[in-house]
Amino acid sequence: MSSVFEKDKQYILGTYNRFPVNITEGKGSVVKDENGKEYIDLGSGIGVTSFGIADEVWQNAVTEQISKVQHMSNLYYTEPCADLAEILCEKTGMKKVFFSNSGAEANECAIKIARKYAWEKHGENCYTIVTLNNSFHGRTLTTLAATGQEHYHELFTPLTPGFMSVDAGDLAAIKKINEETPVAGVLLECIQGEGGVLPIDAEFIKAVEKWCNENDVLFMVDEVQTGNGRTGELYSYMNYGVKPDVVSTAKGLAGGLPLGATLVGEKAQGVFGFGDHGSTFGGNPVCCAAAISIIERIDDKLLEEVKEKSKKVFSSLEGAKGVESVCGLGLMIGIKTARPASEIVKECIDNGVLCLTAKDKVRLLPALNIPEETLLKAVGIIKNSCAKI
Numbered sequence: 001m002s003s004v005f006e007k008d009k010q011y012i013l014g015t016y017n018r019f020p021v022n023i024t025e026g027k028g029s030v031v032k033d034e035n036g037k038e039y040i041d042l043g044s045g046i047g048v049t050s051f052g053i054a055d056e057v058w059q060n061a062v063t064e065q066i067s068k069v070q071h072m073s074n075l076y077y078t079e080p081c082a083d084l085a086e087i088l089c090e091k092t093g094m095k096k097v098f099f100s101n102s103g104a105e106a107n108e109c110a111i112k113i114a115r116k117y118a119w120e121k122h123g124e125n126c127y128t129i130v131t132l133n134n135s136f137h138g139r140t141l142t143t144l145a146a147t148g149q150e151h152y153h154e155l156f157t158p159l160t161p162g163f164m165s166v167d168a169g170d171l172a173a174i175k176k177i178n179e180e181t182p183v184a185g186v187l188l189e190c191i192q193g194e195g196g197v198l199p200i201d202a203e204f205i206k207a208v209e210k211w212c213n214e215n216d217v218l219f220m221v222d223e224v225q226t227g228n229g230r231t232g233e234l235y236s237y238m239n240y241g242v243k244p245d246v247v248s249t250a251k252g253l254a255g256g257l258p259l260g261a262t263l264v265g266e267k268a269q270g271v272f273g274f275g276d277h278g279s280t281f282g283g284n285p286v287c288c289a290a291a292i293s294i295i296e297r298i299d300d301k302l303l304e305e306v307k308e309k310s311k312k313v314f315s316s317l318e319g320a321k322g323v324e325s326v327c328g329l330g331l332m333i334g335i336k337t338a339r340p341a342s343e344i345v346k347e348c349i350d351n352g353v354l355c356l357t358a359k360d361k362v363r364l365l366p367a368l369n370i371p372e373e374t375l376l377k378a379v380g381i382i383k384n385s386c387a388k389i
């Protein structure tokens with residue numbers, strides 16, 4: 001047995017129930033373990049390696065920047081950070097960006113913006129943030145409070161106060177909360193990733209945006225998982241014709257380096273001043289150079305390919321034996337299987353395919369540029385596994 005398994009068990013806190021696979025190298029959407037066994041990677045590090053493993057354009061961007069300056073404090077300027085902010089604003093119409101290092105931090109920033117915006121405009125009693133049941137917004141105590149799933153909260157209470165969650169679709173519940181305790185912001189995922197790849201009803205998303213606008217409440221979209229081309233649009237909200245006040249993103253943004261971003265629109269762009277927020281590593285030039293190499297390639301052609309590949313996966317899986325339903329958008333796909341999802345994921349590892357679960361579903365988040373042939377080959381292997389009922 002590999003010594004990495006033993007060492008991990010002895011020295012790393014046991015928060016991850018890992019599969020016994022030690023990945024040592026890879027190229028694109030194929031990775032290899034220490035025994036040389038190959039796997040088609042349909043998880044891409046949970047939607048992180050947007051252009052696959054060891055992608056050359058990404059590698060060049062990273063190595064070029066790393067050989068110049070690997071880090072400077074935010075006391076000074078570096079170009080990749082400003083360039084990336086410009087690109088993100090130009091592509092979204094948002095006005096300003098704050099860079100951090102993870103999805104949870106991107107959401108923390110969004111929440112702080114909503115708190116300060118509401119305090120200044122509506123007074124100190126206006127602080128409640130409404131999120132959705134079954135959501136996932138991160139693991140810090142505040143983003144856990146935002147996460148509308150009780151089982152993540154157990155044994156970690158008290159969490160940050162000021163959060164309420166409602167069922168997706170229940171605008172009346174948001175209005176009711178607002179009557180009792182004024183709402184500062186609503187934060188939602190357009191497709192709940194960890195919650196089971198569940199798309200939120202488009203009419204509800206639009207109704208929330210409208211209600212937020214009418215009540216001067218910040219409409220905030222968590223694009224940590226759905227962002228950066230994943231759903232066939234640059235950000236998932238673009239599928240619904242809405243315009244958030246705040247957008248948080250991370251995962252696939254820098255293609256495999258840690259980078260979070262909170263994008264702020266017209267309304268809240270002036271909320272933060274000097275000293276209101278900060279991050280030592282946030283906006284790191286290597287991570288930003290990496291992100292530029294990713295975001296610049298998420299163009300209409302790539303997004304079209306994401307949609308095409310998505311269609312093929314859906315039509316291959318829908319109605320297949322042992323497949324109860326297929327959900328999601330773009331290359332964020334959930335498969336409800338007759339057999340337990342965890343069994344299928346294990347069997348797929350044996351058969352050379354890495355995929356994820358989300359609640360009771362098998363979840364696919366392949367690299368955006370995965371060759372269609374590779375994708376469909378792996379989906380075929382999943383299908384065989386589903387069919388064994």
Ligand SMILES: *Cc1c(COP(=O)(O)O)cnc(C)c1O
Pocket residue numbers: 101102103104105107136137138139189193194222223224225226250251
């Ligand atoms: C993964 C995820 C987060 C948390 O991101 P981290 O980088 O793990 O902190 C937050 N929101 C959503 C929707 C996510 O999928």
